[in-house]
Amino acid sequence: MQSTLVSFPDGALTGEGEVLLVDQSAAIVVVDATPFHPVDHTWPDQPGDSGAIAVGDVQVRVTEAVMAAVSDEGALAVGSDIPVKRGGEGWTWMVGHRTEGAIPADIAVGARVTLTVDADRRDSLSRGHTACHLASLALDAALADLWRKEIGSDPLGNPDFEGKANQSSRIHPDGSVDEYRLGKSLRKAGFDSEGLAASLAERQQRINELLADWIAAAGDSRIDVEGPSIIDRRTWRCTLPEGEVGFLCGGTHVRSLGEFASISVSLDLSDPQLLVMTTTAVAA
Numbered sequence: 001m002q003s004t005l006v007s008f009p010d011g012a013l014t015g016e017g018e019v020l021l022v023d024q025s026a027a028i029v030v031v032d033a034t035p036f037h038p039v040d041h042t043w044p045d046q047p048g049d050s051g052a053i054a055v056g057d058v059q060v061r062v063t064e065a066v067m068a069a070v071s072d073e074g075a076l077a078v079g080s081d082i083p084v085k086r087g088g089e090g091w092t093w094m095v096g097h098r099t100e101g102a103i104p105a106d107i108a109v110g111a112r113v114t115l116t117v118d119a120d121r122r123d124s125l126s127r128g129h130t131a132c133h134l135a136s137l138a139l140d141a142a143l144a145d146l147w148r149k150e151i152g153s154d155p156l157g158n159p160d161f162e163g164k165a166n167q168s169s170r171i172h173p174d175g176s177v178d179e180y181r182l183g184k185s186l187r188k189a190g191f192d193s194e195g196l197a198a199s200l201a202e203r204q205q206r207i208n209e210l211l212a213d214w215i216a217a218a219g220d221s222r223i224d225v226e227g228p229s230i231i232d233r234r235t236w237r238c239t240l241p242e243g244e245v246g247f248l249c250g251g252t253h254v255r256s257l258g259e260f261a262s263i264s265v266s267l268d269l270s271d272p273q274l275l276v277m278t279t280t281a282v283a284a
């Protein structure tokens, strides 16, 4: 067994490979190489790709690609049942293709298969993920003057509100929902939550202006990899008018900000302890 080789960072939607593992009870097929992006089991922000695996005319639907890991003792664990973080020692890390219904006999260990990702869904998830990152950078910029103490900075040099307060991020086709905890610890770190509440509408407008400027500049967006397997570190990089930004990211992204007609956010503070940012992308 080896870690799965992945081609989704280059934008691949199809591929070929050899089946390494079939588990009927878990409804999981593992192939040595795949274009499918799997949902991460510890930070499940972007859903896994869907699509199909085929041998000749025989095919099985893949409902979602997930992380799978085999321990040195030979035990298979899938998705949230994996007891350690991605890349942990003592495990071999793989992309598991979760199938719909029984896995046909032709799709057996050793078989050569073709893999096809649902392109429209991937594209919309890539737009959702890039939009999510851009919105978080614009949020940091729009809240920068609310910090009364020095904290670490984000890739644009603004106080890293995202890094300090983000507690969950959920990406869906053409958008995302991010939740930020505005509790006592953020106040202690120097953040003016009352100031935010008093100026929420202006902050939202500032974010949307920044996003419009960034899209209009139509900069490049890409994923850099440190190696070919699912456990190699990946970094999203994007060119903005302010310069190139980048951070570690396991997901998929657009190739150019010209792929967007618009990205906009709405901020909700109906629970004063929880800022919810909903991001909506529209394809060009």
Ligand SMILES: [Zn+2]
Pocket: 129, 133, 236, 248, 249, 250, 251
């Ligand atoms: Zn990301």
